[in-house]
Amino acid sequence: MRPDILQTQLTTTNNTRLDNQRIAFRADASLEIGTGHVMRCLTLADALREKGAECWFICRSHPGHLAELVRTRGHHCHLLDSVSESEQDSAGISSPIHASWLGCSWMLDAAQTGDILAELCPSWLVVDHYALDAHWESMQRVYVDHIMVIDDLADRSHDCDLLLDQNLGRQTDDYRECVPPDCSLLIGPRYALLRPEFARLRAYSLHRRKSPHLCELLISMGGVDLPNSTGHILDILKQCALPDDCRISVVMGTHSPWLEQVRHTASTMPWETEILVGVNDMAQRMAHSDLAIGAAGSTSWERCCLGVPTLMVILAQNQVSIGNALHHQGGAMLIGSPADPHFELNFCEAISKIKSNQSHIRKMYENCAILTDGNGCYNVIAWMI
Structure with missing residues (x-):
C-alpha cells in the first residue's frame, strides 16, 4: 500500500471509536500448540479495547490453555469443554494438516x-487457528458481519474479508x-x-546498539518449549567461549514442563544465569539484551522492532520460512533445529564468530530494525475500521 494511503487510514483510525462493538476471537493455546496464537490475538484485542471495543475470546480447554490470562487482561473468555478421545474424530470435508490441534x-x-x-x-470474528479453514468459517457467516483470519501457512482455503500474514518473505x-x-x-x-x-522502547533500544557489546544474553524459546530446547541450549553454551562478564537471562512460560530441570541447569552455568517465569516486561528485557537466542516464531518481530x-x-x-527469510535478510543468524546433527557445531561457531568480530551484531541490528516499527496493530485496525 502507498504510504500516503496508509497514513490517511491511520489518521482516521486514531480519531475513530469502536464503542459498543463486539469483536470475537477464536484461538487456542495448549502444550502442543504453544501460546503464540492466543498471545498475538490478545495484543490485537488490547489495541481494539483502546478504541472502545469489547473483546470476547472463544478457546478450548486444552491442557495449557490461557483463559485466566485472557480474563486478567480484561477480556471475556468462553472456554469450550475438552472432548474425549472417542469424540475427536475429525473426518469430514475439511482436513487441514493441523486438524488434530482442534481436539x-x-x-x-x-x-x-x-x-x-x-x-x-x-461485528468481527478473528480466527487464528491452523486447524480451521473455509468450511468452518463459512458456517459462522450468519452470526458475524466480518471475518478476519490470521495465518502463517497459506496451506488451506479461507472464507474471510481480511487476512493477515505478518511474516517476512x-x-x-x-x-x-x-x-x-x-x-x-x-x-x-x-x-x-x-x-x-x-x-x-524502539528508539532507546536502537540507540544503545550503535556501540555493539556481547554481555547480556536473552534466551526465549516460547511459552511452552515442549522439547526442552532451552535446557539443550544452556548445555551447549557451557562449551562456548562467552566473555567472562557475560550474564544470561532465560525467559520461560508458566506452563513449561521443564522449568525445574532448567533451573537446575542454570545453577551449573559458568556465568550468572537467571530464570524468569511469566514475565510482563519482555520488551524492556529485549531492549537491554545484546544478543537474543530464540525460536523463529512471532517473537521474531518483537526482536526486529x-x-x-x-x-x-x-x-x-x-x-522454517520465517527463519530462512530473516537469515537471508541478514537480520538474524539461523542455527537450525536442535534435532539437526550439526546444530551444536553451528551454535558454537556462531557464538565464536560474534565474539571475535562484534560488527556482526551491528549488521544484524541494522538489517532487522528496518522490517517493522511496532505499529502493526494500528495498521491492522485501520483496515478493520
Whole structure:
C-alpha cells in the first residue's frame, strides 16, 4: 500500500471509536500448540479495547490453555469443554494438516462456536487457528458481519474479508487462490501484532546498539518449549567461549514442563544465569539484551522492532520460512533445529564468530530494525475500521 494511503487510514483510525462493538476471537493455546496464537490475538484485542471495543475470546480447554490470562487482561473468555478421545474424530470435508490441534471435529467446533456467536452478535470474528479453514468459517457467516483470519501457512482455503500474514518473505500471490476475490490481504512484518511497549522502547533500544557489546544474553524459546530446547541450549553454551562478564537471562512460560530441570541447569552455568517465569516486561528485557537466542516464531518481530541481534532456532515446521527469510535478510543468524546433527557445531561457531568480530551484531541490528516499527496493530485496525 502507498504510504500516503496508509497514513490517511491511520489518521482516521486514531480519531475513530469502536464503542459498543463486539469483536470475537477464536484461538487456542495448549502444550502442543504453544501460546503464540492466543498471545498475538490478545495484543490485537488490547489495541481494539483502546478504541472502545469489547473483546470476547472463544478457546478450548486444552491442557495449557490461557483463559485466566485472557480474563486478567480484561477480556471475556468462553472456554469450550475438552472432548474425549472417542469424540475427536475429525473426518469430514475439511482436513487441514493441523486438524488434530482442534481436539474435536471441525463441525462440532463450528456448532459450539456458532452458539456463542449467535448470542454475542459481534461485528468481527478473528480466527487464528491452523486447524480451521473455509468450511468452518463459512458456517459462522450468519452470526458475524466480518471475518478476519490470521495465518502463517497459506496451506488451506479461507472464507474471510481480511487476512493477515505478518511474516517476512510471504507474498500476496501465496493467498490469492485461498481467499475470496474481494478479501483484503495484509502481508509482511509492517502488520506484525506487537504490544505498544515495543514501539515505545524502539528508539532507546536502537540507540544503545550503535556501540555493539556481547554481555547480556536473552534466551526465549516460547511459552511452552515442549522439547526442552532451552535446557539443550544452556548445555551447549557451557562449551562456548562467552566473555567472562557475560550474564544470561532465560525467559520461560508458566506452563513449561521443564522449568525445574532448567533451573537446575542454570545453577551449573559458568556465568550468572537467571530464570524468569511469566514475565510482563519482555520488551524492556529485549531492549537491554545484546544478543537474543530464540525460536523463529512471532517473537521474531518483537526482536526486529527493537533491533535485537538474534541466533534463531527452528522448533516447528511453520517457523522454517520465517527463519530462512530473516537469515537471508541478514537480520538474524539461523542455527537450525536442535534435532539437526550439526546444530551444536553451528551454535558454537556462531557464538565464536560474534565474539571475535562484534560488527556482526551491528549488521544484524541494522538489517532487522528496518522490517517493522511496532505499529502493526494500528495498521491492522485501520483496515478493520
